[in-house]
Amino acid sequence: xxxxxxxxxxxxxxxxxxxxxxxxVDDHDIVIKEGPRGWRRTVxxxxxxxVAVASLLILxxxxxxxxxxxxxxxxxxNEVNISRRLEGPSAQHWxxxxxxxxxxxxxxxxSASVSVRVSVIAVAIALVVGVSLGLFAxxxxxxxxxxxxxxxxxxxxxxxxxxxxxxxxxxxxGVTTATIAIGIVYIQVFARVTRASALSVRTETYVRASKxxxxxxxxxxxxxxxxxxxxxxxxxxxxxxxxxxxxxAGLSFLGLGVQPPEPSWGRxxxxxxxxxxxxxxxxxxxxxxxxxxVLACNLLGDxxxxxxxxxxxxxxxxxxxx
Amino acid sequence: xxxxxxxVRNLSVTIGQARIVxxxxxxxxxxxxxxxxxxxxxxxxxxxxxxxxxxxxxxxxDGTVALTIDGREQDLLSMPGSxxxxxxxxxxxxxxxxxGTSLNPMLxxxxxxxxxxxxxxxxxxxxxxxxxxxxxxxxxIPDPERRLKSYxxxxxxxxxxxxxxxxxxxxxxxxxxxxxxxxxxxxxTQAQILDAIRDLQNRLGTAxxxxxxxxxxxxxxxDEVVVMYGGEVLERAETVELFRSTQHPYTRGLFExxxxxxxxxxxxxxxxxxxPDPRATPPGCVFWERCQVRGDKRCRTDHPELxxxxxxxxxxSFYTMSGADPHQDTASTVRPLPxxxxx
Numbered sequence: 001x002x003x004x005x006x007x008x009x010x011x012x013x014x015x016x017x018x019x020x021x022x023x024x025v026d027d028h029d030i031v032i033k034e035g036p037r038g039w040r041r042t043v044x045x046x047x048x049x050x051v052a053v054a055s056l057l058i059l060x061x062x063x064x065x066x067x068x069x070x071x072x073x074x075x076x077x078n079e080v081n082i083s084r085r086l087e088g089p090s091a092q093h094w095x096x097x098x099x100x101x102x103x104x105x106x107x108x109x110x111s112a113s114v115s116v117r118v119s120v121i122a123v124a125i126a127l128v129v130g131v132s133l134g135l136f137a138x139x140x141x142x143x144x145x146x147x148x149x150x151x152x153x154x155x156x157x158x159x160x161x162x163x164x165x166x167x168x169x170x171x172x173x174g175v176t177t178a179t180i181a182i183g184i185v186y187i188q189v190f191a192r193v194t195r196a197s198a199l200s201v202r203t204e205t206y207v208r209a210s211k212x213x214x215x216x217x218x219x220x221x222x223x224x225x226x227x228x229x230x231x232x233x234x235x236x237x238x239x240x241x242x243x244x245x246x247x248x249a250g251l252s253f254l255g256l257g258v259q260p261p262e263p264s265w266g267r268x269x270x271x272x273x274x275x276x277x278x279x280x281x282x283x284x285x286x287x288x289x290x291x292x293x294v295l296a297c298n299l300l301g302d303x304x305x306x307x308x309x310x311x312x313x314x315x316x317x318x319x320x321x322x
Numbered sequence: 323x324x325x326x327x328x329x330v331r332n333l334s335v336t337i338g339q340a341r342i343v344x345x346x347x348x349x350x351x352x353x354x355x356x357x358x359x360x361x362x363x364x365x366x367x368x369x370x371x372x373x374x375x376x377x378x379x380x381x382x383x384d385g386t387v388a389l390t391i392d393g394r395e396q397d398l399l400s401m402p403g404s405x406x407x408x409x410x411x412x413x414x415x416x417x418x419x420x421x422g423t424s425l426n427p428m429l430x431x432x433x434x435x436x437x438x439x440x441x442x443x444x445x446x447x448x449x450x451x452x453x454x455x456x457x458x459x460x461x462x463i464p465d466p467e468r469r470l471k472s473y474x475x476x477x478x479x480x481x482x483x484x485x486x487x488x489x490x491x492x493x494x495x496x497x498x499x500x501x502x503x504x505x506x507x508x509x510x511t512q513a514q515i516l517d518a519i520r521d522l523q524n525r526l527g528t529a530x531x532x533x534x535x536x537x538x539x540x541x542x543x544x545d546e547v548v549v550m551y552g553g554e555v556l557e558r559a560e561t562v563e564l565f566r567s568t569q570h571p572y573t574r575g576l577f578e579x580x581x582x583x584x585x586x587x588x589x590x591x592x593x594x595x596x597x598p599d600p601r602a603t604p605p606g607c608v609f610w611e612r613c614q615v616r617g618d619k620r621c622r623t624d625h626p627e628l629x630x631x632x633x634x635x636x637x638x639s640f641y642t643m644s645g646a647d648p649h650q651d652t653a654s655t656v657r658p659l660p661x662x663x664x665x
Contacts, residue, residue: 205423212376212418213438213489214411216404223437227428 045307052303058296065112075103077110078261086279096281098271104281107263108289114264115293118179118257119244125183127237130190131226137191138198139221149195152188160185160243161250168256178257182247186240193236197229204228231308235301242297249290265290325390327352327529328414328497333385335365335372335553340600342381343369343553350497350546353523355530357544357561359537359576363597365553366533367501373398374414374499375406389413391496412442415490415528419502421482425474431458431485432470438492457488462518480511484518491522498523501533516543537576541565546634549573552598552608555628559635569631569642571615607639615641 046052065072081101089096095104137148155163167181201207202225210224251257252266260267265286272282329349335342343365350356360366371377373387375398387398391413398406410416418424426434435454439445445453451470458466461484474482483503490498500519504512520543523530534540540547540561547564549557549572557570568574575593595612604610606622613621620640628638 205418205420206426208376209416209418209424209486209489210426210437212374212410212414212416213492214407214409214442215437216407219441224426224429228426230428 042307046303049303051299055296055300055303058292059300062112062293062296063116065109066116067113069109069113073103073106073109075106077106077263078102079106086275086282088279089281095285096279098268098279098282099275104268104285107268108265108285111263111265111268111286111289114175114252114258114262115245115248115290118175118182118248119241122179122182122244122248123186123237123240125180126186126190126240127233129183130187130192131194131233133187134191134194134196135198135221135226138195139202139217139225141199145195148191152191155185155188156192160247164247164251165254165256168251173256173259175258175262178248178251181251182244185247186244189240190233190236193232194229197232198225201225201228231304234308235305238297238301238304242294242301245290245293245297325352326350326388327390328531329386329388329390330369330373331386331388333369333373333383333387335368335377336382336384337378337380338601341553341603342600343372344603346385346548346550346553346555348546348548348555348558350529350531352496352529353527354545355523355532355543357540357547358531358533358550359535359540359547360550361535361597363600364550365600366550369550369553370499370501370531370533374410374416375399375403376410376416389496408442411438411495412493413496415493415495415498417483417486417490417498417500417503420506421479421486422474422506424486425482425489427474429473430470431472431474431477434489435470435485435492438489442493453492454488457492458485460491460522461485461488463488479507480514483507483511483515487515487519487522491526491528494526495528497529497531499531499533502535503532504539505534505536512539519543537580549576552603553600554608554638555636556609556638557636558628563632563635567632567635569635569637570609570639571613571641572609572639575612575614609639 046056070077079102081097083101084093084097085099085101087093087097087101093103093105095108097103098107133148133152137145158166164178164181164185167184168177171177171180198221202220207220207224210220215224248257248264249266249269252264253270255267255270258264258267260271268286269283269290272279272286275282326349329347331347333346334344346365346369348356348358358366358370368377368381372381372383377383383399385399388395389398389409390396391409396409398409401409425431432451432454435457436445436447436450439450439453440447454470455466458469463469463481463484469477469485474485477485483506487498487503498519503519504515507515516539519530522528530543532540532543544561546560547558548555549564549570551572557564557568557573559569564573568577572593579592593612598604598608598611604622606620606624607613607626610616610621616622618640624640626638626640628636630636631642
């Protein structure tokens with residue numbers, strides 16, 4: 001708390017009439033300590049925590065692998081070398097080779113591209129649709145709220161993977177449909193989070209004040225409510241990315257996501273089942289990739305939740321001087 | 323008196339069975355200030371908010387709210403929502419009680435000041451920024467350049483309220499409505515804000531409606547005062563007249579319950595009891611239950627009308643006070659009002 005207090009409440013000033021605020025006495029009428037503000041402050045807060053830095057580093061590595069993976073890999077993605085099949089980790093093949101003699105390291109790196117693409121796009125879909133739905137539901141309330149949230153309840157009633165399976169079954173397997181399916185599955189999470197926050201913020205005086213100054217419902221929602229509920233949404237985004245990576249791996253594992261020969265962590269895990277007892281590297285390395293990525297997203301989400309803590313921030317902000 | 327900038331005629335607000343506001347009329351002219359006084363639950367805020375379409379959605383609102391724009395009178399209550407939206411902020415500016423929560427904590431002062439001019443007046447970013455700087459100077463905020471980048475939590479309560487006033491005045495509205503605008507501030511800051519508003523009013527000619535429970539504040543700023551209780555107007559007069567010759571027992575009670583400087587008292591005078599339940603208003607005078615006077619049984623059974631006792635001074639009571647000496651025994655100075663028999 002002291003860290004935050006120093007940072008957020010870093011501004012002290014006496015009232016105009018010369019009375020001093022609690023914190024500081026100075027000769028000037030107005031004292032402003034220039035400190036980092038807005039999102040810059042948030043970034044600094046995040047960077048100060050070792051866990052966050054580690055998570056960010058991991059995610060940066062994953063993203064770099066995703067974008068530049070094809071130029072970084074030591075071997076071709078589908079370069080088959082039957083003579084060196086199922087070799088354990090060695091100097092040539094750090095992560096070993098699979099049953100066709102393909103380099104595991106290469107395929108793990110190459111898979112990042114699919115995982116990142118699928119999870120980012122899926123979460124983007126869920127974010128845009130879910131936040132909009134939740135905002136409308138929470139802001140307007142009444143029958144609109146009931147209709148939106150009950151329909152989301154229906155989605156919520158299905159286990160996530162089952163729902164994704166159903167959607168893939170309708171649209172046919174493939175990366176695109178997997179992305180859409182995962183996106184649809186996570187809509188309700190964002191709708192729920194957004195609605196709950198919007199419900200509490202829409203009654204705030206500043207929202208009423210914006211209405212009194214002529215703001216229509218859309219402006220009230222997107223200019224005034226949304227920025228004030230961004231913290232839980234950001235946290236949810238980070239957590240959902242983790243789950244989306246898992247879901248993609250899960251769907252690919254079931255053969256409904258990425259289609260061979262394109263590599264994906266889930267697909268590699270699926271392919272490794274038969275060799276699990278003899279060649280542990282086949283499953284451990286792609287599994288580790290999923291695990292580390294998901295963990296990094298989750299830890300980052302936790303840090304963000306601490307840093308952006310809505311209640312803490314609100315009390316510091318609202319009660320700053322008065 | 324010059325023509326009214328904003329006139330409310332026979333405004334009633336009903337929510338379900340509760341008649342929150344009954345038959346309220348008042349008007350405020352360009353450059354003048356109307357004070358609306360009353361305790362919590364007297365319907366003072368809700369009458370004004372409802373007049374601008376900001377009341378609760380479930381409320382039924384009757385009457386006329388005439389806003390004069392460029393010499394043409396328009397009824398706010400009968401106009402469609404989209405049109406009303408263009409009037410709020412452009413023609414009517416609002417300042418609310420708590421400056422700590424009326425500003426959006428996530429947006430900079432600059433953003434909140436420029437939004438109105440950009441939306442209502444179609445200004446460009448550069449124009450509205452210039453306007454924002456002007457406004458900050460107008461309300462007496464030092465170093466406006468830097469303030470534009472500040473967030474509300476970086477400012478003191480008094481500063482925030484000045485910002486709110488600047489936001490309300492951003493589009494140069496005809497009428498400024500201040501709902502308990504200085505209640506949350508300490509007395510010295512309050513005085514500064516009042517000064518600032520008076521000064522702005524002189525310069526811009528904005529009509530002001532000042533809602534407050536504090537007679538002293540209203541007495542200091544208003545040209546005319548409306549005293550509300552239980553959703554009704556009990557007394558209405560020019561400020562000097564009201565302070566000089568208080569007529570209604572309730573207004574008298576309000577005056578007497580104010581602590582006086584330099585006078586040591588063990589207990590402050592209060593008006594015993596609570597305002598009537600708006601779902602079951604008494605058939606007679608709304609103030610009957612708590613009234614010190616209660617001249618005869620008419621007070622309980624008949625509903626008094628608002629009567630003009632002297633030019634511009636309206637009172638809703640069968641019995642009025644005479645004389646303005648607050649130290650005289652109230653009961654002995656009561657005289658019956660010349661009352662026409664009704665209903």
